[in-house]
Amino acid sequence: MVLKAFFPTCCTSADSGLLVGRWVPEQNSAVVLAVVHFPFIPIQVKELLAQVQQASRVGVAVLGTWCHRRQEPEESLGHFLEGLGAIFSHEPWLQLCRERGSKLWSCKVTHRQVPTSPDAPGEDQVMLIFYDQRKVLLSQLHPPTALPDHQAGDATASTRGLAAVFDTVARSEALFRSDRFDEGLVRLSHWQSEGVEASIIVELAKQASGPVCLLFAYLLSLISAASACRVFKLWPLSFICSKLSTCEQLRHRLEQLTFIFSTQKAENASQLMRKANMLVSVLLDVALGLTLLSWLHGKDRIGQLADALVPVADLFIGTLLFTILVFLLPTTALYYLVFTLLRLLVVTVQGLIHLLVDLTNSLPLYALGLRLCRPYRLSAGVKFQVLEHEAGRPLRLLMQINPLPYNRVVHTYRLPSCGCHPKHSWGSLCRKLFFGELIYPWRQRGEKQD
Structure with a gap:
């Protein structure tokens, strides 16, 4: 049986110690999260692992050494590493070792329980998979697109393993x-081994x-409460508000701001991304x-704009008088042409204008910016x-994140439209132009004419 051990690249240069992580039995894999350095008290x-389990609800345990x-290890250190398996009982017990002065790795998996089946192999084959802990921590794994039936089972199993x-x-x-720079009794190595990455501005913004x-x-x-007053529901005001697109835009923005500044915490990463997209859209x-x-x-x-619009107003009045004159004359073709233009x-x-407003309201600008600047945050797989692989050594792989394509980013995180999209398409405009509904908007096709 092949055992997969996910090892963070930030711990490849860590001192000797314990492997802390989570064992996923259904995937037969071990996810290493940190290395506990010597010396330590078991x-x-x-106690540290119990606190982490209570805070994160993750079964964190000591997986091995x-x-x-x-440099050449002392005999006392070697015996001490072998004896740690009796203190931190875990099945199976993983032992990883990096050779001195080389990139070679050795791995050993031991089982305390006797295999129930006589045909079961005595020792598992180990596959080392290195991953960037910071990118995996900050990224969000998205499910794959629809696949054919013969690939659906494999894709589901693979996605479930990566999701774990x-x-x-x-x-x-x-x-x-x-x-490791903390003054705590337990020193760790993980993605923040070079120091806690924090910003004073970010911390103040959180507070x-x-x-x-x-x-x-x-x-x-x-x-x-003020907009729900009965005064605004009277006939003139209600009719004006229903016809003005500005009122619709204000109502839509009010709903978005209410959702953004809600005191309830986002339930999942998708809702948090939606809040961020709405906030960027409003800004x-x-x-x-x-x-x-x-x-x-x-x-x-x-x-200057008022001076420039004066000739336009004169042109509008002249065209209006011209169309009235044309309407009185039997030259219907010229009248139709002027009004069509x-x-x-x-x-x-x-x-x-409606297309620009709808694009500003519905386009997930934050998600697109995240995909452009931090592509690993939106992971598609x-x-x-x-x-390097050598016979007799465990197979070593490097796991890299595939970013989500831009079209799937827009499809996944697109915001709901506010109803400001164009009311007519080019096809409907041509149809209305052919039947005369564009020139006579008050006349419908079903009406009979004398």
Whole structure:
């Protein structure tokens, strides 16, 4: 039987000690999370693992021993490593060792229980799989796309095995809070072995996010209560609000802000990603509005725009008088042509504006930026690269993350539309143009004519 041992690349240079991680029996694999360095007291290691299990709900245990032979080991250290299996009883017991002055690895798996079947092999074959612990911790594994029936079973099993590895690393964040520079009694090596990666700005933002969300949630509740007043439901105001796209946009943004500043924590990574996409969409909308206002107020552009619209208004009045005159004359073709051109132009401009607004509201900008700058955060699967292999040694593989394609990012994290999409497609415009509904929007095809 082949035993898969997932080993973090950050621990390849760690000192000798214990292998701490999780055993996945259904996959026959061991996920190593950290290395406990010598010297240590076994009871303190057990207390640390109990605290991590209580915080993360992950069955973290001592899986075996790790020996880094930077120099020839002493006999006492060798006997001590062999005797640790009796203190930390785990089945099976994994022993990894890196040879001195080379890249060769040796691995041994021992079973204390006697195999029930006489045909069972006495020793398992080990496959070492190296992984980047930081990328696996921060990434989110997405299920694969629909596959044919003959591949569905293999894909499901493979995805389930990878999901166990990703979930183990992601939920064991409590183990990664301490590093070897801490003054604790147990010294560890993991992805933060060079020091805790933290930012003062990030920590302050985390501390201030709670009160800020409470304040904005209270203000939004007041705005929602004011908008639900009966005054706004009277006939003139209700009719105007239903016809103006600005009111629809404000209502949509109010719902988004209520969801963003909700005091309830996101249930899963997908909901957190949706909140982030909505927040970036709102910020982009505000930034575009402020940019437009600052551009209009700068260098007296409002007056320039008004001066530029005066000839357009004169042209509109002249065209209106011309169409009235044409309507009184029997030249229907010219009348039809003029109206087809203050209708195709108007509908095209309206469609472009609606398309831009709908794109800003529904496009997952945060997810696309994450895919561009941190592609490993959105994982579609993994690929394995074979490292140096020597006969009699365990097979060593390097696990690399395949990023999610851009089309699947948009399909997975696309936000719901606010109803500002164009009302007419090019096909419907051509059809309405052919039947005259574009020129006479009040006339329908089913109506009879004299």
